[in-house]
Amino acid sequence: MKKVYKSKVDKFLFGIVIVITFFPLIFLLYELTSFGDRIIVSTILLLLALVFGNCIWGIRYIIDQEFLTLKGGFVFKKKIAIKSIRKIEKVGFIAELGLGASLERIGVFYNKYDCFLISPKDRTAFIADLLEINPNIQVIV
Numbered sequence: 387m388k389k390v391y392k393s394k395v396d397k398f399l400f401g402i403v404i405v406i407t408f409f410p411l412i413f414l415l416y417e418l419t420s421f422g423d424r425i426i427v428s429t430i431l432l433l434l435a436l437v438f439g440n441c442i443w444g445i446r447y448i449i450d451q452e453f454l455t456l457k458g459g460f461v462f463k464k465k466i467a468i469k470s471i472r473k474i475e476k477v478g479f480i481a482e483l484g485l486g487a488s489l490e491r492i493g494v495f496y497n498k499y500d501c502f503l504i505s506p507k508d509r510t511a512f513i514a515d516l517l518e519i520n521p522n523i524q525v526i527v
Contacts (some may be wrong), residue, residue: 390513391506393445394488403442407435442487447506449515454494456502468519470496475526479504492527 411431418424437459444459454465454471473495488505492513495501506512509527516524 388448391449391508391512393442393447394490394507395442396488396490399442399487403435403438407431407459428462430524445487447504447512449512451519452526454516456504464501464502466494466496467517471520471523472496473524473526474513474516474525502518510515 392460408431413426414427414431415424418427440459442459442524444457446455447492448455448457450469452468454466454468456462456466474494475493477491477493490505491505492509493501493503499516513523513525513527517525
């Protein structure tokens, strides 16, 4: 059994990526006079947009028999043993960083003091799949 869950993506974060990518592009294209400069700047900013997009829309949470694998695009990958997960809790603070493209996050508490914040699109099915493997997980959502 291998299940893949995508991250929920907030419209707010989507808007930030669009503004960060396209506002400088429009401004620089207006200011630059050389066609070559426009091509170089456009290429750089569009490559940055692809990297940002991959980091946001490439977030996946993969559940197999032993591990919960957190993948953030092609940049980040972390494996957590499902048997080491103690608790899953809805978190209300947005100051903490985690691997999710949404501000509605849940904390996955594992080992003794470790925690990772994630935002699966289908939270209920995600938690049910983890509980199927480790029924000792305490769920507070």
